[in-house]
Amino acid sequence: MKTLFRTWVVTLLVFAGILYSCSDEDYQSLDDLSATGEVEYKDALDFIATLSPQQQENLEKTGDIFLPEQRKDSWNDIIAEDVPTRWGVFDNPFKPQTRAAGIWGSYPAQYWTMIRLKTAVLSSRVRDAINAAVDEIETETNVRFYNSQNDPKYYEPGHIEFPNVFIGYSNGNNEGSGSFGLVGGEQKIFVPRDFDNPSLYTDEEVIAFLMHAFCNAAGMFNEQMRKDRDSYVSINLNNVKDGCKIQFTKQDKNYTMLGNFDYNSITLASSKAYSKNGLNTITKTGGGLIAKNYHLSQIDKNFLNNFYAPYIARTDLWTELDTKVYYNGRILTEAERLDLQRQMNQQRGLYGEPPSGFRIERQPW
Template sequence: MRKSNLIFIFLMLIIATSCDNEEAVSEQSSTEFSSMQDGLITLKSGAIVEKKGDDFYYQSDMLLSQKQLETLNEHGDFIIEEPDQIENETEIHPVYNIPVEANEDGPAVPRAFGLYPTPYNMWAMVRFVYAPNLTADRKNIIQQALQHWEANTNVRFYNATGQPTVDPVYGFEYPYIEFVNATGNSSAVGRIGGRQKIRIAAWQATSVAIHEIGHAIGLRHEQSRYDRDNSININLSNVHPDNRHNFNKYTSNYFAVGSIDYNSVMMYDSDAFAINPAIPVMTKKSDGSTWNGGNVLSNPDRSWANNIYIPYIARSDTYRELAPVVYKPDNTVMTPSERLALQAQLNNGNPNPPNCCRLPNNF
C-alpha cells in the first residue's frame, strides 16, 4: 500500500474516533435571532437566510444549527475552520492535502461539491432514527435512498431507532439524524452534533431523499460551486428577488475537484426558481444548452463520498470491520487483498475481526 493511502487512513481514523465538540449556545445570541420575524434575513456578513418559526435555512433546504447561523452571521460561511492551501489548490486531496493522483480521465475528474472534511463535520457511520410518527410513504423513499447510498458509496448508516440517544456512561448526546414528516424538504449540512433532522414532505421522489441525505453527508449545491461561473450562465432576471440567494456561491471551506457536474443529485435543474418556466435560469456557457439535475448519485457524487468515507459494519466492540465492497476514490472496488490490508491497517495490524459482536442493522 502506498504511503499516501496510509496517511489517508490515519486521518480517517482521527475523523472516525473524534467526538463532537459543539460549543454551548449563548442565551443572548440565541435570543437575538429567535426574536426576528419569519422570512428572508440579511445577516451582518451579507449572507441571506430564511427564518421559518424556530428554524433558519440556507439556500432553501439547508437547515442551520445555532452555531452555524452565528458563524454565517459573522463570517459569511457556516464553517470557520479554514483549511490551509485550499483557496487556489483545487486539485488536492480533502484529507491529506496533497495533489489528487492522475487517472485515465486526466489529472482531475469532475466531482460534486461539498464541505471541506474535518473531524467535526463528517461521520464514521451515519447514525439515524425514524421519528415515531414517520408515515409509510416517507419511510419507503428514505429506505430506498439509504440503500442507494450504501450500494454506490462507502457511506454506511446505522439504524438506531428505539435505542438510547444519550450515551449511558458519559452522558453526551450521540450525533444522529432523525427522519421526520414535514411539509418541505430539508437537512443540515454535514454532522453538526446531537440530533439533526432530515425533513421529508409527503410523496416525494426517492431522488429528494437521496439529495437531503447528501446534505447530511456533507454535500452542498452543485450550482453554487465556487467556480460555476466558468461553466454556466445564470439569468437572475428570471428569478424572483426573494429566491436569488439560492444562486449565491460558496467561496470557502469546500472540497471539489475538476469542473462542474451537471448530473449531480445536488445540481438543480436549469429552470429552478424560474418566474417564466419557458426561459431557463441556468444554461451551459459552452453551447447554451440546459439540463436536468441528477435523480441518482452521479459518478462524481459517488467519488466525493468515496474519497472521504470508509464502509464499516456495525459492531458492538471496537474492531473496525469493513463491508465486503470497499470503493476507492475513483469508484473502483478494492481487491480482496487490498480490502484486508486496509482492515488490518485500521486495526493495529489485525486483519481478522473477532468472531462476535456484529449488531443487527436493518433499515
Template sequence: MAENNSDSGGDQKFTSEGEFQAGESASGIISGVTFGPTEVVYYKVNNLAVFEGDIVLGTVAEMEQTKDALDQDDARARGVIITGARFRWPNAQVPFRINAALPNQQRVQDAITHWEARTPIRFTERTAANASQFPNFIEFNDAGGCWSMLGMQGNGKQTISLGTGCSTGNAIHEIGHAVGLWHEQSREDRNTFVTINVANIEPGMESQFDQHIVDGDDVGGYDYGSIMHYPRTAFSKNGQETITPVQAGAQIGQRTALSAGDIAAVNFMYPQTARKSSSPVVSWGPNRLDAFVLGSNRAVFHKWFSGAWGPSLTGYENMGGIAESTPQAVAWGPNRLDLFVTGTDSALYHKWWNGSAWGPSVTGYEYLGGVILGDPRLVTWGPNRLDVFVVGSDHGLYHKWFNGTWGPSVTGYENMGGIVVGQPEVVSWGANRLDVFVIGTDRALYHKWWNGSAWGPSHTGYERLGGVCTSSPHVVSWGPNRLDVFVTGTDGALYHKWWNGSAWGPSVNDFERLGGIVVGEPEAVSWGPNRLDLFVIGTDSALYHKWFDGNAWGPSVLGYENMGGIVTSQPRVVSWSSGRLDVFLTGTNSALFHKWFNGAAWGPSLTSYESLGGVITSFDEAEVRAGSDALNRDTD
C-alpha cells in the same frame, strides 16, 4: 414557495413541500474546509436558518450568535461552522430512525437502498438497544418541505424533513446533504458552466445564486448530472429558467439517482470504507495514488500521482532507511499517510505524512521495537487510529496500536498467540472492529476478531476455517459484517470463502473453487458493495483478472481475463472510486509498471502497461522464512 406570512416571532412558515424554501432574509457566517469565515444570506423558516433552499445551517439563534462572534474575532467558535472531518459520519455509518408518523416510509427505505448500492455509506437503524453506541443520528420526519442539515452535526438527533410532496429522489438528495455534499452549483467554478438569469429570480432570492461555497470537498469536474444540482427553474418568479447550462442540451436538476460525480465525491469524503490490509500502494482520494518501493540500495523510495506523476513519471523521492521488508502504507484520511518497514535489526520503523511534511523527517523513522519476521501488516478504522500486526521470532502473532499514543508502549507488543506460517492479514469493516487471518502449521486458515471490547474466540485463540492453503490469506471488506477471503490451494487454484454477517460461506470449513494455476500471491480489492476484483499471476508470468459484480463471477467462475505482461512480482491494486482500479507490478527489467481501469476500458490498453521507472528490489510479500520453508518442504 413559502408565502410571506409572519408569525409572532417574525419567522416564516414552510408552506411548500419542495426543496426551495424562502422566508425573511438575514445574514450569517459559515466557514469551510478551505475557506475562512464568510458572510452568507439565509432565510428564517420555522426558526431555522435555511440556506440555498433546503440546507439548514442551524437555528436562527445560532446564526445570530455566530455573526456576533465574528464582530468579536471569534467566528470559528460556533457549531454551525463546517470544519471537515468533524462533520463526517464515523466509518461511513449513518445511524437513523424513521418517525412513526412519517407517511410513505418506503421512500426512505428506497433512498437508503439506493445509497448503499452505490456508495460505501451504510445506514444502521437506531434502537433503544444501540442508542448508547450511536449518540448522533438522523431522524426522518415531516417538518415541512424537503430539507436537511449539512454533514453530521454532532449534537444528537438531526432531522431530514420529507414533506408529503417529497419523492424518493428528494430523499436521496437530502441524504446527500446529511452525508456532507453541498449543492453542485455552489462550486467556485460554477460561472464557467452555468448562467444565472437574475431577471427570472423571485425578488429577494437573488442571493441564493451568488454565494460560492469554496469547499475542499468539491471533487473532479463540474457535474451537470449531479443529484445535488439546482434545476433550471429554482426560485423562479415566472416559471422561466433561473439557471441555464452553458453546455447546449445539458440536463440539470435531476432527482432520480446519484451521478458518477456524486459517488466520487462521497468516496473522497469517506475514503476508508472498502477496506483491505496495508500495501506498498495506497490511495486517500480521487486521482491520488502513493507508491512505496525499495531501491537497489534497500532504501525506501516514493512516487505519487495527483493528476500527474511526481516527482516525475519515472522518478522517485528518496525516503532513506535500509529496509528488510516491503514497505506497508495506509491512509486514515485525505493527505495522511503512515508507512512502516522493518530495519536491518528486524525492528519495526514508522514514518508519516501529515499533509505538509514527513515525520520525523523526510529520511528519518520512528523506532517501534520488536524482532519481526516478514512484513508488518496494518489497518486503520478511523482518524488517528492504527493497528499493526507482526510475526515475532517465535512465530507468534503480535499486535500494537496507535490511538494518539502507542499501545501497549512505543516499543512493546501484545502477544496474540498462535504459530503463524507466512503473512498475517487484517481488515476492519467498522469502528473498533478488526478481523485477523493467519495460516497455521497444518496450513489451514485461522481467524480471530476484536469486537470493540474483547478478542474472539479468546485473546490467544483462533477459529479454524479449514482448507490446505499454499498462499497467505488475502481479505477485503466491502461493508459492515462482510468479509471475503482468498487463498491458493495445493492444486494451484484460487479459493474463496466469505462471511455475510451471520455465517461462513460456503461453510465454516469449505471454500469456493475459482480455478486457475496461480504463481505467487493473489491480490483482491473491492470498489463498492458486492464488487470484487481479483488479480493473479499465471504460469506464463502474465497478469490475469476475474471479478464478481454482485450476481456472477466474470468472465466465468473458473475463467480469467488475460491482461498480458511478463510479471516478476505479485500485483498490487488499489481503488479510489467506483469503477476505478490501479494495478502496479514489476517487470523483467525490475522497473515498476502500472495499468488502470477507468470504469469503461483498461489503460493504456488491456494488455499493455505504463512504465514508472526505477530498479525495484522488493515489491513482493517478505517470507516468514522458517514457516515458508516448512510449507515448501511439505508441498515438494
C-alpha cells in the same frame, strides 16, 4: 512493499489528476433531449438545505456556515477506545486532501463514520424511498448508514448528544434540513406530506429528493454553490423563492473542489428548481436548460468514496470493513481489504481479525 494505508494520499493525488481531466461531453441538457422527444420537462421538488438564522449570519459575515466555537458538540477525529464505531464517530484512515465540491477545513468531525439515521412515523411509501435511497448510496459508494432508531439520545459518560439525521414530515413551511455535513446533535430532514401521493410525485422523485438530502448531510455542497460555477451556469436570483437563495450561494471558504463542474450531480439544481414564479432560476451558460438528475453521478460517487470508509456496525470495539471498499476508482481485493482492516484495528491496539458474532443486523427504516 508499502501498504494501502500508508500510500493513500499519494495515490489520491493521481486519482484527483484523473478526475480533473474528466469531460462532460456525455451530458445532454434538457433542451437537447426535448428536441428529440425523449423527455418532457417537469419541475420536480428539490431538497432545500435550509440554514438557521445563526448559520445565515455566519455565512454573511465570514463566508463560513460553521464557526469553530459552534462545533463543540460534534465528535473529534479520533475514536475513543470505549466508543463503538457505529455511534457515528469520525475515523477515516484515508485522510484525502481533495474531493468534489464540499465542506473543508481543519475540523474533520463534520464527516461521519456511519450516517446515523432515524425517522418519525412515516408512510410505507416514504420509508420505502428512504431504504431505496440508502441502498443506492451504499451500493455505489463507501458511505454506510446506521439505524439509530432505538439508540439512547446521549452517550455516557460525558452526556454527549449523539449525532443523528432525523426524517419527519414537513408542516408546510420547513421542507429541508439545516445540515451540510455532521454538525453535532440532531439535524432534521423534513419531507412534504404530498410524497405520500403517487399521483403528485413519482417514486423516482421522492428517492432523488432523499439522496440529495443524504449527500448534503454527508458533506457535499450543492453543485451550483461551487466557487467556479459562473463559468458553467447562469443564475437568476430574482426568480428564486425567499429563503432558498442559500442554495445558490457560492462557497469561498471551507470548501474544496475535485473535477470539472458536474452537470450530472444529484445536488445540481434543475432549471426551474426553487422558482417562485415558474421562470428559470439556473441555466447553462449560453441558455441551455438543466435537467433534473435522479441518480448519483460518477463525480458524486468519487466524492463519497474518497471521504468515507464502508464500516460494518458491531456491538464490540473492533473495526470491520464491508466486503466492497472503493479505492482509487476500483474495488479493493479481499487481501487488500483485510490488510487495511488489520492496520485500522492495530492503531486501536486490537490484533488479529474481528471476532464473529458481533455484527449488528440493520433493520429497514
